[in-house]
Amino acid sequence: xxxxxxxxxxxxxxxxxxxxxxxxxxxxxxxxxxxxxxxxxxxxxxxxxxxxxxxxxxxxxxxxxxxxxxxxxxxxxxxxxxxxxxxxxxxxxxxxxxxxxxxxxxxxxxxxxxxxxxxxxxxxxxxxxxxxxxxxxxxxxxxxxxxxxxxxxxxxxxxxxxxxxxxxxxxxxxxxxxxxxxxxxxxxxxxxxxxxxxxxxxxxxxxxxxxxxxxxxxxxxxxxxxxxxxxxxxxxxxxxxxxxxxxxxxxxxxxxxxxxxxxxxxxxxxxxxxxxxxxxxxxxxxxxxxxxxxxxxxxxxxxxxxxxxxxxxxxxxxxxxxxxxxxxxxxxxxxxxxxxxxxxxxxxxxxxxxxxxxxxxxxxxxxxxxxxxxxxxxxxxxxxxxxxxxxxxxxxxxxxxxxxxxxxxxx
Amino acid sequence: xxxxxxxxxxxxxxxxxxxxxxxxxxxxxxxxxxxxxxxxxxxxxxxxxxxxxxxxxxxxxxxxxxxxxxxxxxxxxxxxxxxxxxxxxxxxxxxxxxxxxxxxxxxxxxxxxxxxxxxxxxxxxxxxxxxxxxxxxxxxxxxxxxxxxxxxxxxxxxxxxxxxxxxxxxxxxxxxxxxxxxxxxxxxxxxxxxxxxxxxxxxxxxxxxxxxxxxxxxxxxxxxxxxxxxxxxxxxxxxxxxxxxxxxxxxxxxxxxxxxxxxxxxxxxxxxxxxxxxxxxxxxxxxxxxxxxxxxxxxxxxxxxxxxxxxxxxxxxxxxxxxxxxxxxxxxxxxxxxxxxxxxxxxxxxxxxxxxxxxxxxxxxxxxxxxxxxxxxxxxxxxxxxxxxxxxxxxxxxxxxxxxxxxxxxxxxxxxxxxxxxxxxxxx
Ligand SMILES: Cc1ncc(COP(=O)(O)O)c(C=O)c1O
Ligand SMILES: [Zn+2]
Numbered sequence: 001x002x003x004x005x006x007x008x009x010x011x012x013x014x015x016x017x018x019x020x021x022x023x024x025x026x027x028x029x030x031x032x033x034x035x036x037x038x039x040x041x042x043x044x045x046x047x048x049x050x051x052x053x054x055x056x057x058x059x060x061x062x063x064x065x066x067x068x069x070x071x072x073x074x075x076x077x078x079x080x081x082x083x084x085x086x087x088x089x090x091x092x093x094x095x096x097x098x099x100x101x102x103x104x105x106x107x108x109x110x111x112x113x114x115x116x117x118x119x120x121x122x123x124x125x126x127x128x129x130x131x132x133x134x135x136x137x138x139x140x141x142x143x144x145x146x147x148x149x150x151x152x153x154x155x156x157x158x159x160x161x162x163x164x165x166x167x168x169x170x171x172x173x174x175x176x177x178x179x180x181x182x183x184x185x186x187x188x189x190x191x192x193x194x195x196x197x198x199x200x201x202x203x204x205x206x207x208x209x210x211x212x213x214x215x216x217x218x219x220x221x222x223x224x225x226x227x228x229x230x231x232x233x234x235x236x237x238x239x240x241x242x243x244x245x246x247x248x249x250x251x252x253x254x255x256x257x258x259x260x261x262x263x264x265x266x267x268x269x270x271x272x273x274x275x276x277x278x279x280x281x282x283x284x285x286x287x288x289x290x291x292x293x294x295x296x297x298x299x300x301x302x303x304x305x306x307x308x309x310x311x312x313x314x315x316x317x318x319x320x321x322x323x324x325x326x327x328x329x330x331x332x333x334x335x336x337x338x339x340x341x342x343x344x345x346x347x348x349x350x351x352x353x354x355x356x357x358x359x360x361x362x363x364x365x366x367x368x369x370x371x372x373x374x375x376x377x378x379x380x381x382x383x384x385x386x387x388x389x390x391x392x393x394x395x396x397x398x399x400x401x402x403x404x405x406x407x408x409x410x411x
Numbered sequence: 412x413x414x415x416x417x418x419x420x421x422x423x424x425x426x427x428x429x430x431x432x433x434x435x436x437x438x439x440x441x442x443x444x445x446x447x448x449x450x451x452x453x454x455x456x457x458x459x460x461x462x463x464x465x466x467x468x469x470x471x472x473x474x475x476x477x478x479x480x481x482x483x484x485x486x487x488x489x490x491x492x493x494x495x496x497x498x499x500x501x502x503x504x505x506x507x508x509x510x511x512x513x514x515x516x517x518x519x520x521x522x523x524x525x526x527x528x529x530x531x532x533x534x535x536x537x538x539x540x541x542x543x544x545x546x547x548x549x550x551x552x553x554x555x556x557x558x559x560x561x562x563x564x565x566x567x568x569x570x571x572x573x574x575x576x577x578x579x580x581x582x583x584x585x586x587x588x589x590x591x592x593x594x595x596x597x598x599x600x601x602x603x604x605x606x607x608x609x610x611x612x613x614x615x616x617x618x619x620x621x622x623x624x625x626x627x628x629x630x631x632x633x634x635x636x637x638x639x640x641x642x643x644x645x646x647x648x649x650x651x652x653x654x655x656x657x658x659x660x661x662x663x664x665x666x667x668x669x670x671x672x673x674x675x676x677x678x679x680x681x682x683x684x685x686x687x688x689x690x691x692x693x694x695x696x697x698x699x700x701x702x703x704x705x706x707x708x709x710x711x712x713x714x715x716x717x718x719x720x721x722x723x724x725x726x727x728x729x730x731x732x733x734x735x736x737x738x739x740x741x742x743x744x745x746x747x748x749x750x751x752x753x754x755x756x757x758x759x760x761x762x763x764x765x766x767x768x769x770x771x772x773x774x775x776x777x778x779x780x781x782x783x784x785x786x787x788x789x790x791x792x793x794x795x796x797x798x799x800x801x802x803x804x805x806x807x808x809x810x811x812x813x814x815x816x817x818x819x820x821x822x823x824x825x826x827x828x829x830x831x832x833x834x835x836x837x838x839x
Contacts (some may be wrong), residue, residue: 020462340500343490347467347500399471400481 005295007083007287008380010035020171023350024385027328029165029376030196031216041279042221045272048210052268054245068271071278076283079211080202081228087261088274091225092193093120095212095397098227098264099189100124102237109156109383111185112147115170115366116140116164119359121191125159133298133362135394140367141169147176151183158186160208166360166367167317168300168327170195179206187233193217196297197378198325200288209233220277221273227264234260248398292379299326299377302386310390312397316368326377329358332367335401337361341393349392351385418452420701421678425458427476428707429740434465434473434505435709454658460697460712463499464812466657470500474706486705491570491656501657503824504705505561508659511676515663516804518671518728521648525593525623532593533620534563537583537602537823538628547570554586561666564590572604572816573768580608584616591618597649599635600768600826605777607767617641627652630737632751632828634769637762639742653735655713657706663696671719671730676701679731680710681719693736693752714739716752741827742834745808753829759804760797765789771801771810773831779810782818 012031016023018082045067051060051066071081076083089095101124109129111120115136125131132150135143151158157319158180180186190211190362192201192324197218203211208311208362215224229237239257247257257263285369300321307315307328316329332338342355353372357364365373375389426446428435439445442459449455466474471481480489481502488502509668516522525532558566566583569575583605587595595602609616622772624639624647639649653662653670662672672679680687680699689693696713716736724732737753742749756771769783781801794812801810821825
């Protein structure tokens with residue numbers, strides 16, 4: 001491969017080899033790799049501090065608390081939020097569950113969602129309300145008429161997905177929010193797990209009530225999910241867990257909750273990972289350049305171009321690169337076992353890609369009719385890797401389903 | 412087969428692999444070798460061994476012979492999970508598998524009646540999930556879902572043996588009863604566990620047909636064998652298979668209890684420090700396939716260690732006799748440089764009627780823990796006696812005995828009776 005991406009060197013995992021072969025990590029929608037500054041921040045906390053936060057007056061504890069709260073500020077600033085509007089949790093799933101459970105909706109509450117939502121933005125709502133899903137067109141873009149129809153039912157909540165982890169489509173959230181605000185007074189909850197790793201979001205501008213995302217999908221450590229909530233919304237949200245760290249006062253009769261956001265952070269948090277999250281945000285911000293965005297466009301174009309050029313492969317998602325991230329889901333011929341292909345791509349060629357239903361089974365079953373192969377690139381990937389991936393796929397298909405490969409070539 | 416005929420077959424295999432697989436051609440060329448250069452055994456040994464990693468990385472494009480694809484007739488493909496050495500993607504011709512199995516069974520008189528002309532044996536498999544080709548073979552499937560194309564019924568097995576829920580055990584016992592197999596192919600530790608439960612539940616494991624048992628997948632401990640024999644009775648022939656998923660039967664145990672290596676479909680070598688070992692010394696088994704049209708393998712390092720005894724076996728078979736030592740990654744490495752193999756550990760433990768299961772684990776610091784599940788026949792002196800024997804075997808390293816109620820399996824579901832973090836670490 002020529003002209004290797006300069007940031008590659010920041011990711012020690014990419015130096016690994018399997019059976020003497022270098023690896024290419026293309027499962028970035030599941031989680032991203034971690035750059036050295038993030039790893040360093042985590043180790044530094046363990047090597048130089050290791051104390052608990054908010055629990056003591058001793059010097060180590062104060063230092064740890066400072067670093068922890070400093071991380072909250074860094075994250076908040078990245079979103080254009082106030083620090084007290086940032087709740088530090090374990091992952092997006094926990095954040096969305098906290099909102100769904102904490103709104104105390106009446107049992108018949110209507111919730112409008114999207115068909116391309118991740119299970120984590122479907123199941124929590126199905127548990128607390130009557131969930132209706134906005135349809136998609138054949139390429140995975142929202143059916144806006146259907147969305148408007150559903151809004152006329154005056155939902156309590158609209159649960160939006162900014163970017164689908166299956167189709168890669170980035171929905172026009174600003175327009176959708178404006179439509180919601182004009183139509184009803186629903187609480188707007190945005191799943192930004194797949195979008196924030198690729199683009200900045202300013203929560204002041206984007207008028208959502210809640211927004212959830214996971215640091216591990218944006219170069220940060222695992223174990224940190226962020227819930228942004230407008231302070232007046234957070235103030236009315238019921239905490240999911242109670243216990244240490246979230247109360248100001250406890251006596252034999254009762255207790256007084258701490259202020260937001262602490263009342264949602266019961267128990268000892270993932271201190272090291274949260275400190276590491278600040279390093280991830282700083283790293284991402286430094287990478288927020290026109291070059292990187294051009295690079296992302298090129299990766300996306302290579303992914304889509306490769307899929308469109310192959311008759312034996314069906315692209316699940318739009319065949320163009322407007323409003324989407326560098327991610328494609330591919331449906332292979334029915335005779336080809338997708339999971340086996342993913343294994344061989346990894347073990348024989350070094351390409352780590354995902355196979356299965358992608359935690360969005362209603363969508364994947366509906367649009368693809370079975371398991372898909374998902375290829376998701378990120379800032380350390382190169383166009384040459386995408387090309388290599390498609391060549392490997394061609395070669396494999398010719399070994400597994402020679403007839404399908406031939407038909408593809410003749411067609 | 413005489414040695415010279417066998418070696419001719421090896422040379423043919425080399426020429427075939429060179430002509431027809433990209434990997435082996437490169438492997439030879441990288442070492443400045445061509446098939447014509449291999450005229451003697453000494454020449455042959457100049458070919459560096461090939462490894463699992465080579466075949467994993469090369470599969471399929473580099474290692475499948477020209478003219479075949481993964482969907483050619485009779486090609487069976489399979490994968491097994493794992494991270495380091497054990498992970499596998501491979502394929503095998505169904506008739507090669509059958510041929511190797513027949514050679515194996517040929518050493519055990521108890522298996523003579525298994526293959527009747529015109530009918531194939533009904534086979535049930537009870538082994539860890541990831542050996543089982545069937546999507547995890549976990550509980551929520553019907554018997555029909557788990558019958559493979561060749562008629563094998565795969566029984567469901569929990570990933571964590573000792574945590575298997577009772578309903579799953581009952582299901583396995585019921586299905587064996589219903590399926591009426593001729594042949595049970597089992598992991599011995601798993602099957603011994605099943606017999607303990609069957610006893611507790613007052614159940615039998617029988618078939619209206621004559622039942623045969625093949626044990627494989629992990630080292631068969633004497634403790635497991637004792638329980639299986641006691642439960643199944645003397646009428647059921649039991650053979651320990653020496654096998655690998657990617658190659659099938661590499662050998663089998665004869666009716667006199669000796670392990671024989673298949674030197675008909677393979678050319679076996681036992682190698683230590685790049686040299687063939689003497690009889691009575693242990694070496695890693697390298698195999699060269701004979702007439703494997705699909706994936707010919709030359710000097711394939713199996714990772715399994717054996718001691719060839721060089722002795723003839725009174726059973727009548729002339730297939731070479733070996734003692735099983737165990738996997739290279741499971742060897743216990745002592746501070747004085749000695750190595751204690753899983754086979755040696757098992758010999759020290761013996762059939763220990765007072766315990767049901769054991770696992771010896773060498774930690775990264777070199778010290779060992781021996782965990783065991785005692786049964787209700789255990790007497791006060793038993794542990795002390797075993798402790799003394801293990802301490803002597805493993806000195807100067809320390810060993811601690813722990814009587815426990817539970818021991819975990821590996822993530823693959825396999826239960827290994829002897830593992831070493833030192834050896835596993837060194838292999839990485
Ligand atoms: C769109 C979307 N939402 C939510 C999630 C869940 O994230 P987490 O597993 O971090 O809770 C994912 C992760 O796959 C996702 O892609
Ligand atoms: Zn014999």
